[in-house]
Amino acid sequence: MSHFVGTNHTFGNTTTQDLLDRYNPVGWIFTVMTNAIMPEWLKLVIMGAVIEISRRAFDMLWGSLVDSIWVTVTFDDEDWAYTWFHYWLARHPSWRKARSVEATTNSYDINPEDIAIPGQEDDLPSMRKVSYKPSRYTSHRMWYGGCYTVVTRSHIASNYYRVKESVSISMLSLSRNILDELVLETKKAYLQAEGKLVNVYGSNPTNCWRRLNSMPKRPIESIILDAGVKELLINDTRNFLASKEWYRRRGIPFRRGYLLHGAPGSGKSSIIHSIAGDLGLDVYVLTLSRTGLDDTGLNELLSDLPERCITLLEDVDVAFKGGMARRSLSKGSLVKAGDDVLIGEDDKPNQSHNTDDKTESRVTLSGLLNALDGIGAQEGRILFATTNDYAALDPALIRPGRMDLHINFKLANKEQAKGLFEAFYSPPGGPDDTLDEKYSDDEPPFPTLAARDLPEQQIIPTRIATLPRAQSADLAAHFAEAIPEREFSMASLQGYLMLYKLQPHDAVENVVGWVEKERAERVQAGKQVSSLSLI
Numbered sequence: 001m002s003h004f005v006g007t008n009h010t011f012g013n014t015t016t017q018d019l020l021d022r023y024n025p026v027g028w029i030f031t032v033m034t035n036a037i038m039p040e041w042l043k044l045v046i047m048g049a050v051i052e053i054s055r056r057a058f059d060m061l062w063g064s065l066v067d068s069i070w071v072t073v074t075f076d077d078e079d080w081a082y083t084w085f086h087y088w089l090a091r092h093p094s095w096r097k098a099r100s101v102e103a104t105t106n107s108y109d110i111n112p113e114d115i116a117i118p119g120q121e122d123d124l125p126s127m128r129k130v131s132y133k134p135s136r137y138t139s140h141r142m143w144y145g146g147c148y149t150v151v152t153r154s155h156i157a158s159n160y161y162r163v164k165e166s167v168s169i170s171m172l173s174l175s176r177n178i179l180d181e182l183v184l185e186t187k188k189a190y191l192q193a194e195g196k197l198v199n200v201y202g203s204n205p206t207n208c209w210r211r212l213n214s215m216p217k218r219p220i221e222s223i224i225l226d227a228g229v230k231e232l233l234i235n236d237t238r239n240f241l242a243s244k245e246w247y248r249r250r251g252i253p254f255r256r257g258y259l260l261h262g263a264p265g266s267g268k269s270s271i272i273h274s275i276a277g278d279l280g281l282d283v284y285v286l287t288l289s290r291t292g293l294d295d296t297g298l299n300e301l302l303s304d305l306p307e308r309c310i311t312l313l314e315d316v317d318v319a320f321k322g323g324m325a326r327r328s329l330s331k332g333s334l335v336k337a338g339d340d341v342l343i344g345e346d347d348k349p350n351q352s353h354n355t356d357d358k359t360e361s362r363v364t365l366s367g368l369l370n371a372l373d374g375i376g377a378q379e380g381r382i383l384f385a386t387t388n389d390y391a392a393l394d395p396a397l398i399r400p401g402r403m404d405l406h407i408n409f410k411l412a413n414k415e416q417a418k419g420l421f422e423a424f425y426s427p428p429g430g431p432d433d434t435l436d437e438k439y440s441d442d443e444p445p446f447p448t449l450a451a452r453d454l455p456e457q458q459i460i461p462t463r464i465a466t467l468p469r470a471q472s473a474d475l476a477a478h479f480a481e482a483i484p485e486r487e488f489s490m491a492s493l494q495g496y497l498m499l500y501k502l503q504p505h506d507a508v509e510n511v512v513g514w515v516e517k518e519r520a521e522r523v524q525a526g527k528q529v530s531s532l533s534l535i
């Protein structure tokens, strides 16, 4: 038992003074070095060991001292937060003074004007703007929230298709709150700027989601569908997101699936994009025919979805090419209904499959169903699937609970043709300008060269004429009159109008001729197909 005697502790019969006398390191070293019996080489070894131990102890102490006054956050370039940081940094006043920088034309999917080096204001919209980012392995010093901050961009690793890098930010601060503040500020700045965009994610070969691009939100008014369809979809998705508690109380999985099927170019993808913008959700595109994707990968991807998002299975019929032939994974064998169906880009009936082939998708129908229903499938997920071939889909895939609403997108009717014409020449929110005198300030649909750079006969109209609404409605009625019911897709009508971006009157005048020409071409194409099938 120990007790205090003054400042000299007592351990049994031994005092701290005794211990110090016995284990005093300096005294001990001195005793060793002056020991006449000990060989010289042994003294040197002991000396070396003592120095090395002291050095390591000092490093440890210094490291923990530094750790206690610096806080560090790292942004990995595979993560979206990396983009936030670069966008934020490019706009930070301290960054304007950086002296060692790397030029980049990456605008981080945000208005490039926000971060561009001044002096590019008069560039054509089609030209990329250049901005700066930190150069590699250079420490950039700046102040943030009153803290001394060091920014370092480093290269982590590279593989055959990309270089992986990260940026670390170290701040001289005893509290970690400053880091939280910085990260949240970068996020807020980016999301505010990005408010008008929809992020689209796709999966990479390692079955992780990667942001592919960010697209401007598409106004819902620009999509013209059969009466009631748009409203049904918008109301249903909005109601769903607001009904989490309703689902929880009834023990129903909180997810909803929509199957949009029908004619190509009828607006299936466009309405999904528009709904994503309306609900402020990101779109995660799942390509079942992706090379190398299998059931496990599919499961991982679905488990990794955020709580609220839109998952898009585009052209799901393509994944089931050859109808609902059900085959096992074993080479070339046909199996009974109920077994797995092999989904792959080159998946044709009676075609043999090499299971060792890592280059094609090996997702099975049961794998897809399990992934959609499984515990990994995220709550709050909205699933959209699109197809041009409804009949090719397995009933199990499209049953309620997996695909709750099935909506048929048909070829255009007269009402849609009229609506498209009006949306084209009098877009909602656009100024009610007069034709050919003023053009709308819309982004040109295609990047073009400046008119002054082209010979006169080559000048391409870069703007779409904007008609006063009454005039547009009148012309639209004439246009719609000439369009036969359910014969042309909205995409083909849009393609026709694109030929007359500046000449709405000509678009109306020539539409009858265009319809006849299109019909004649279809008859011709039909004849060619039937003569080929006879051969």
Ligand SMILES: Nc1ncnc2c1ncn2[C@@H]1O[C@H](COP(=O)(O)OP(=O)(O)OP(=O)(O)O)[C@@H](O)[C@H]1O
Binding pocket: 222, 223, 224, 225, 263, 264, 265, 266, 267, 268, 269, 270, 271, 386, 387, 388, 409, 420, 490, 491, 492, 494
């Ligand atoms: N109903 C519509 N209203 C307005 N524009 C439309 C409509 N349908 C198609 N379009 C236009 O046609 C083009 C193609 O449309 P979209 O990709 O949405 O069709 P889709 O039905 O998904 O076609 P696919 O089945 O071939 O993928 C888009 O540029 C879009 O603007």
